[in-house]
Amino acid sequence: MKPETEAEFAELVAGLTEPVRVQGGGTRGISGPETALVTTGLTGVTLYEPGALTLVARAGTPLAEVEAALDAEGQRLAFEPMDHRGLLGTGGEPTMGGVVAANVSGPRRVQAGACRDFALGVRFVDGRGQVLKNGGRVMKNVTGYDLVKLMVGSWGTLGVLTEVSLKVLPKAETSETISVQVPDTGAAIRALSAGLGSPYEVTGAAYDPESGRALLRIEGFEDSVAYRADRLSSLVGAFGEASREGPAPELWTAIRDVEVFHDRQGDVWRISVKPSDAPEVAARAEADGLLFDWGGGLIWVLVPEGTDLRARLGDFSGHATLVRASKATFEALGRLQPEPAAVSALSKGLRQKFDPRGIFNPGLMG
Secondary structure (H helix, E strand, O other): OOOOOHHHHHHHHHOOOOOEEEEOOOOOOOOOOOOEEEOOOOOOEEEEEHHHOEEEEEOOOEHHHHHHHHHHOOEEOOOOOOOOHHHHOOOOOOEHHHHHHOOOOOOOHHHHOOHHHHEEEEEEEOOOOOEEEEEOOOOOOOOOHHHHHHHOOOOOOOOEEEEEEEEOEEOOOEEEEEEEEOOOHHHHHHHHHHHHOOOOOEEEEEEEOOOOEEEEEEEEOHHHHHHHHHHHHHHHHHHOEEEEOOOOHHHHHHHHOOHHHOOOOOEEEEEEEOHHHHHHHHHHHOOOEEEEEHHHOEEEEEEOOOOOHHHHHOOOOEEEEEEEOOHHHHHHHOOOOOOOHHHHHHHHHHHHHHOOOOOEOOOOOO
16 A cells, blocks of 8 residues: 555554554664555655755655765755664665654764754654644644654654654765774773764764774865874774775775675674663673674674574663564564563553554554
């Protein structure tokens, strides 16, 4: 089912008699009910005001279309959304609704914030078939701010997004990447933490154990970047040999999209954890592959198929999300970290409020 207007979406949802799987561009490989409710009939940038740093797009608009429009005006989505296709082996085109629904954010989140931090407003169809709108189309309008944040990252379980409003930012004039050769994960996290704690405005902080390099990115005006890169190189040189890699956009795309795990067998998990806990948590994972982003706050983990990583990790302060696995493993372990009882009760209450018939992505979030 692929309605082409918001009104058609509302009418169709009101008439549903069985659960459906909400789908954007199909890049995430989400399983669920056989019947899919697809948003790609709703396309187009409906409002773009570069001077107000505001963009409004229908949910099915391809991410590439939005990024092209922004690039033409020297602007960008600051949260650097990941492209999952290479990691998951899927096709399709990432859509703006899918990005917002899953709160998809890349390396720059460590400095700029997540997709959720740039959401200004949403329109969506709830489980009764009602069209709801919340938030605004300009930065100063924060009416209904909490509901906007609630929809971002809800994975289509509360309603089907039909339109999203986002704050955008200017592109940086240039960038520089500092590479530090480090002996182990502990040294890498200390180097990244030193960079992030410095006054040099680091916009990317990652560690690739396979190359043994801790990586720090600086962006901005050319003279400022040159100055800050010199100072940052001196600072992190205490942790290992530091070198300058230039802008290296392909390097950060590889980190963003976890290219190190492309075409490698095994399940892929992502662990969110305090950076200071990252070395211990990573060691517990006994992984076949690791990649650290967000200064160590995000750990990508490759393990043999069917591994219950949550059981292997035991108790820790954070959560583990299953990203790539067989259908049987997803059904056995669940995609998302099980919620504490009190939080689970709140989540169920929200789903009951917005989707009382339980028709959107049942079971996806518990």
